[in-house]
Amino acid sequence: MSKKRTSIDLGSMQGEESMSGSARDEAIYRNLYAAIVENHLEPGTKLPEDTLAEAFGVSRTSIRKVLQRLAYERLVDIRLNRGATVAQPTVKEARDVFAARRIVECGVIAQVVAKATPDKLAALRDVVRREHEAESRGDRREAIYLSGEFHVELARVSENEAITDFLTGLVSRSSLVIATYGAPMAGSCRHSEHDDVLELIAAGDADGAREWMDRHLRDVERTVVLLEEEPTALDLRKVLDGVAQRHRRER
Amino acid sequence: MSKKRTSIDLGSMQGEESMSGSARDEAIYRNLYAAIVENHLEPGTKLPEDTLAEAFGVSRTSIRKVLQRLAYERLVDIRLNRGATVAQPTVKEARDVFAARRIVECGVIAQVVAKATPDKLAALRDVVRREHEAESRGDRREAIYLSGEFHVELARVSENEAITDFLTGLVSRSSLVIATYGAPMAGSCRHSEHDDVLELIAAGDADGAREWMDRHLRDVERTVVLLEEEPTALDLRKVLDGVAQRHRRER
DNA sequence: ATAAATTGTTTTGTGTACAGTTTATCCATA
């Protein structure tokens, strides 16, 4: 908070000046990742390599690596000779992401129930508690973050890394979808019902938990995606159409 | 086949000498990807940047990008200051991959049945036909490849790109698992039963197809993973354990 | 006045150099 460096402070490292090797890349990645997923960078925002390199105090080489990774995760879009921008999921992509989440999160529930322990359930309840706190103090960003975190942590109970990693990617893409299409209150509204599924899981009711999850994800998708039809940023065409329409009507 | 270049021929490009921009990277990626997935490069094989750069006639910069991508896909392993090697999935990882496949491939079946058309079914039947041909002429490599291709193409019928991409990754990792743990005949034996599921799908029997898929994937996993317990290469620990055990017993 | 062309600036793509680390080799010593 008080450092007078020219470059961005890369979070909690005790070693003060300059960290080693891939830790730095990782820190830069996390920063950019958080900035995108937490919607500090609007979808479509350009991400010039020079700017980022200077901001983080490294060369373009490291920045490129990070951008490649984010592109692989579909959080940024890299076009040839045109650089990187924060990704703007299409409606199709948004629907695919939520359909994928239904398949994965409902499919993994059986294992989640099977591997649930008091410890893990307590940790999950804690996430829900913090979610409620964030909501009641009006911290929408934190509430959205914790909402996603809950789903990821729930999947993590299954101890299947392939699934957990995939879902992590889907959840972060969901955040982008919310940023692109979401109504102002979307993503965490209806005072998160996450408690309910924990009850079902604790009771060993896999079928019930699966049905709950399916309904929950459909609800979330409905409040997020189906409200708008095209990305707000790339609306030029639609806006022009609207103008043209009004023009015709008023002629 | 007849070029006297010093670098590897990067497949079918009409432009003869040197291709442009990211097309070259893509070609290098495909070459390495195929080499790994088709088991031309044994798991654990070192992949030095200089060697690859020289082999493909580009600088290390391009090679690095390709290796990073393969690392994201878990096909190669990159360790700090230690370079890249062909990945050696652990047993845990292998089980996770197959469990993930069961979740995804069974979960997507409903959409596959819903979106199946005569065209798509014909294309799938063609894959199965080529699979049979490869088997009957003893081309095990091609048979394994087409076996994986069938699963991916089946998922593609759902038209969900997130799911299809994820499954593509899981299938290529399965190939690595087969290369690491598989019995000599594993991966495509029992004269692929893939025809059966096409019948069920064509008949619109989603439940039947899902059950078939679950059983099929369990069968494949059993013939591939459960035969061995540890990677043949990194067996040191287990060998030592065995030695220690024998030592205790004979003491 | 509009469109096309040209020039200049910015940004990306790719190769190369150098520093730092790991790995291999060799020799001394027990």
Add this chain to the structure above:
DNA sequence: TATGGATAAACTGTACACAAAACAATTTAT
């Protein structure tokens, strides 16, 4: 002969430089 350590070789990580492409702005032509 085996062990330990020093030296050398090989390789990776990062920065930097130059070339090529895209973009913006100005001039020129129609």
